[in-house]
Amino acid sequence: MKTILLTGCAGFIGANFLKTIAAFNKNYNFIILDALTYAGHYPTIENDIATNSHFKFIKGDIRNREVVETIFKEVNISGVIHFAAESHVDNSIINPNIFVETNVLGTLNLLNAALRLGESDIRFLHISTDEVYGQLKEADPAFCETTPIAPSSPYSASKAASDLLVRSYHETYKMDVLITRCSNNYGPYQFPEKLIPLMIHNALNDKKLPVYGDGRNIRDWIYVDDHCEGIWQAFLKGRKGEVYNFGGNSEMRNIDVIKTILKQVGKPESLISFVEDRKGHDWRYAINFNKAKKELQWQPKTLFSDGIKKTVHWYIENASWINSVIKKQ
Ligand SMILES: NC(=O)c1ccc[n+]([C@@H]2O[C@H](COP(=O)([O-])OP(=O)(O)OC[C@H]3O[C@@H](n4cnc5c(N)ncnc54)[C@H](O)[C@@H]3O)[C@@H](O)[C@H]2O)c1
Numbered sequence: 404m405k406t407i408l409l410t411g412c413a414g415f416i417g418a419n420f421l422k423t424i425a426a427f428n429k430n431y432n433f434i435i436l437d438a439l440t441y442a443g444h445y446p447t448i449e450n451d452i453a454t455n456s457h458f459k460f461i462k463g464d465i466r467n468r469e470v471v472e473t474i475f476k477e478v479n480i481s482g483v484i485h486f487a488a489e490s491h492v493d494n495s496i497i498n499p500n501i502f503v504e505t506n507v508l509g510t511l512n513l514l515n516a517a518l519r520l521g522e523s524d525i526r527f528l529h530i531s532t533d534e535v536y537g538q539l540k541e542a543d544p545a546f547c548e549t550t551p552i553a554p555s556s557p558y559s560a561s562k563a564a565s566d567l568l569v570r571s572y573h574e575t576y577k578m579d580v581l582i583t584r585c586s587n588n589y590g591p592y593q594f595p596e597k598l599i600p601l602m603i604h605n606a607l608n609d610k611k612l613p614v615y616g617d618g619r620n621i622r623d624w625i626y627v628d629d630h631c632e633g634i635w636q637a638f639l640k641g642r643k644g645e646v647y648n649f650g651g652n653s654e655m656r657n658i659d660v661i662k663t664i665l666k667q668v669g670k671p672e673s674l675i676s677f678v679e680d681r682k683g684h685d686w687r688y689a690i691n692f693n694k695a696k697k698e699l700q701w702q703p704k705t706l707f708s709d710g711i712k713k714t715v716h717w718y719i720e721n722a723s724w725i726n727s728v729i730k731k732q
Pocket residue numbers: 410411412413414415416417436437438439440441442443444463464465466485486487488489490491505509530531532533562584585586587588589594
């Protein structure tokens with residue numbers, strides 16, 4: 404049976420991937436490598452690991468070359484799906500170094516181990532972000548896979564650097580790599596530092612909802628299950644060395660997302676509090692995912708209006724989860 408190494412599955416997207424995709428693929432074994440940083444919460448996946456004989460969890464850091472190499476020496480790895488990253492833009496503005504260490508050097512460790520110690524036809528799928536493309540003006544066409552890379556934050560710069568390394572391993576060593584770039588995800592198990600879970604949590608607790616600038620920045624929102632399905636379709640069907648964009652078809656101003664949440668939880672707009680804008684705050688992201696549609700037969704299934712209802716409901720039902728991740732910080 405083939406074994407896939409999944410990194411970062413105690414975090415938001417990885418945990419959802421484990422629960423909605425990996426759990427149903429009994430043709431593979433999955434090794435899950437996660438350092439359990441502040442953003443990785445083992446209880447989120449504890450039951451999945453305990454009840455699935457195809458899953459094996461290893462607590463370890465991708466920055467540690469020995470840890471990564473040992474896994475590849477002990478098990479024949481035929482695929483890598485690489486979620487692990489420092490992922491919060493605000494943290495990258497305060498402490499950029501760890502973003503380079505994890506996102507760039509950690510990815511390099513995985514690439515080297517996969518190239519030297521993995522199965523000869525190993526497939527390496529690197530999860531990236533639309534933020535590597537930089538920002539759009541209101542009237543600009545959406546990002547496509549050939550849009551030049553122009554990151555604005557230390558986070559997006561570190562992701563762009565790792566994307567370029569991944570690409571170079573295809574160009575130089577003919578390694579079978581793929582890069583996926585997705586817009587803003589939302590859904591269950593997202594750490595409450597990110598916009599949607601933070602706003603839901605604060606609204607539920609009658610706390611102020613801090614909004615950067617005038618709140619008119621635009622993001623495209625995708626329900627996390629749709630992103631996970633896209634990643635899996637890319638892993639199964641994507642062409643070697645290619646980049647695939649995923650988006651949710653839901654461009655919205657931040658302030659409108661926040662007002663929608665307040666409505667859902669029945670709280671007043673007076674909770675909104677405008678704060679000083681984020682440094683280097685990108686104005687707009689929008690994604691053209693025609694390539695994924697055509698080559699992977701993928702498109703997002705969840706409308707924002709449905710996804711946000713499910714998400715708000717989940718956070719209301721799982722207050723203990725959010726309290727436990729906050730306590731861990
Ligand atoms: N959240 C989004 O909206 C979004 C959008 C597009 C792309 N992405 C990308 O998707 C991936 C997953 O994002 P997320 O939102 O789930 O992130 P997250 O911050 O919720 O989770 C990151 C996970 O990686 C683990 N990790 C961090 N550093 C590590 C290290 N050095 N070694 C091993 N494990 C480590 C953490 O413990 C955590 O489990 C990231 O690569 C991110 O750049 C995220």
